Amino acid sequence: MEEIIVLGFLLFxxxxxxxxxxxxxxxIFLKSKNDVWTGEVVGKKYRxxxxxxxxxxxxxxxxxxxxxxxxxxxxxxxKVGDVLEKxxxxxxxxxxx
Numbered sequence: 001m002e003e004i005i006v007l008g009f010l011l012f013x014x015x016x017x018x019x020x021x022x023x024x025x026x027x028i029f030l031k032s033k034n035d036v037w038t039g040e041v042v043g044k045k046y047r048x049x050x051x052x053x054x055x056x057x058x059x060x061x062x063x064x065x066x067x068x069x070x071x072x073x074x075x076x077x078x079k080v081g082d083v084l085e086k087x088x089x090x091x092x093x094x095x096x097x
């Protein structure tokens with residue numbers, strides 16, 4: 001009987017943790033899709049630890065520095081000095097010049 005109570009409690013805690021986790025992921029994803037900005041690529045970097053992680057350093061028109069993580073295929077299409085525009089509803093910015 002006690003095992004059933006403990007198991008039920010653990011399942012409840014696991015469900016609460018999963019709801020909080022997936023809610024946070026959804027909020028981060030929606031925030032990213034709702035961002036709107038324009039900026040210039042000021043750097044290109046990648047980390048070569050276990051997995052290669054490619055990212056662009058972008059300075060927006062509002063002088064905010066952003067770090068945008070991309071796949072290698074997207075990363076190689078950009079160069080320092082490119083002007084990017086991030087539109088609402090899009091996950092990644094596009095090059096406008």
